[in-house]
Amino acid sequence: MYKKIFSMNWLLPVLLLTMSAFLQAAQVKDIRVGQQPGSTRLVFELDQSTGHRMFPLSNPDRIVLDVSDSSITEEVVSSLKALSSDVLMRVRYAKRENGMRFVLDLNQKVKAKSTELSASGEYGPRILVELEHGNQNNQAKVVKSLASISDEKRDIVVVIDPGHGGKDPGALGQYKVREKDVVLSIGKELAKRLNATPGIKAVMTRSTDVFLQLRDRSRVAREANADLMISIHADAFTKASARGASVWALSLSGKTSEMGRWLAQQEQAADLVGGISLDDKDQLLAEVLLDMSMNSTIQMSLDIGDQVLGQMRGVAKLHKDSVQQAGFVVLKSPDIPSILIETGFVSNKTEAKNLSSATYRRKLAASIAKGVESFFNSNPPDGTYIAWRKQQKGGYTYTVSKGDTLSEIARKNGVSLDSLRSANTLRNDVIWVGQKLSIPAG
Structure with a gap:
């Protein structure tokens, strides 16, 4: 009996410490992406401060961000697929023993830096990741x-x-x-x-x-x-x-x-x-x-x-x-x-x-x-493809692509469905991928 009591007395503090550590883990509540000419910024919103480290990898180009003692909400997980910019293709994540790992897949090399921001005003602690890619006219x-x-x-x-x-x-x-x-x-x-x-x-x-x-x-x-x-x-x-x-x-x-x-x-x-x-x-x-x-x-x-x-x-x-x-x-x-x-x-x-x-x-x-x-x-602006197309007296050729329908091709090219049928001697609206269609003059 004495041994059982002693054993439980020894185990209880360990359990409390483990639970305390779990409760104190930071939570990534939101991830936002903002884009300006030449740079992309990601803000990782936390409910409490925690450490992090960041490093680049190549072949393919990507940035790895490890957030210590942290977890991620289901809402953030579901929103990851919408995060992108001119250089950021997607954001992936994985759970690690000591926190969360986020991988930023890129389409080119960037200069990356990270900053821990303290809570201020309506915002809690944040990790700011800045990706400088030098495309000053990226839009x-x-x-x-x-x-x-x-x-x-x-x-x-x-x-x-x-x-x-x-x-x-x-x-x-x-x-x-x-x-x-x-x-x-x-x-x-x-x-x-x-x-x-x-x-x-x-x-x-x-x-x-x-x-x-x-x-x-x-x-x-x-x-x-x-x-x-x-x-x-x-x-x-x-x-x-x-x-x-x-x-x-x-x-x-x-x-x-x-x-x-x-x-x-x-x-x-x-x-x-x-x-x-x-x-x-x-x-x-x-x-x-x-x-x-x-x-x-x-x-x-x-x-x-x-x-x-x-x-x-x-x-x-x-x-x-x-x-x-x-x-x-x-x-x-x-x-x-x-x-x-x-x-x-x-x-x-x-x-x-x-x-x-x-x-x-x-x-x-x-x-x-x-x-x-x-x-x-x-009313096409001068110098545009649509203005040029409108000026072509003899019409031009359109190659049917996957998903095209005859009515959509007529609409996209600014001609009537009847004139499109007539120009191609079509008895019905059946077309196939790769087919060459003559587009009559506008």
Whole structure:
């Protein structure tokens, strides 16, 4: 009996120490990726401080980060597949005896450094990993340069800007719908569809759950030499009955509705989330530039908006039948036509349910893409592939790819289905991969 009591008395402290060590393990609560020209930053959010070490490996290029005495939440695990940038292909993880190991797979060599950040304000302890890759024009490199060889037919560049992101969730609505999630999903689908169209290239301001200042979003469009910028939002209103999608362009003097005033205030207020308010001096300078050069840009924005709104009408209930105007900061690029699309109100049960549906989001993205394609097929910028294609009197040849349908080929190339059938003497719509189709002149 004495031996049993002694044995348990010896074992109890060991168990307590083991449990204490387990309870004190740091937890990786979140991982965020942010991208700027020439650099990518990863922030590992912790619930308490812990040590780490980082080292590079080559063949293939990757960075290894070991976080001591730590664990990872299921939410973070499920979000890893969405983490990427121009140089970061993916993030992998593995549990080790003394903590967690994260492997950052890269597509090129980088200069990497890590910093432990103490808790401050609303943030807890963090590990900051910075990847310097020297591509100062990394956003612009995903498109053909305007300064390329004179006879090269460049792509029309459409910058897609999913609103909010990261620590700014945007509007919160029925069924726990978050604006930042909805618009990112629609933005990705829109980019996918535009990239599938010959002569159009989509560039996203954010493809992951990261926060960007409003003027940083416009900067991405300028660096990409954008022909069009589309900002995507989904708002909430004080009245649950408010509903309907809408398309907006910039207004230099006044707003077309009370809703325009309210939405512009909401969108500009989001800039304060990052801790930096809009500077009066910068605003004054912006107004001077706008007065000088925005009239034609605004008119083009309105024309594009009309085409997009017309296509959206077949999918969504519209808040207004015409393109509205308001003073959205994100639209204030003097030389870039820009539209802002409100996809609906998440404060309305019907629209929150619709926007939470992947099928509905795909249909909405498809309608926006059709509106954009329709405008540029009729009004292609000089020097672009679509302008060249339109000028070809004798038409040209298209090679059928996997997943193509005859109707999609007709739509992408700006010709009618009947004219495409006639040019190729087709009795039906059956086509095969590798088949050469004659595209009639536009």
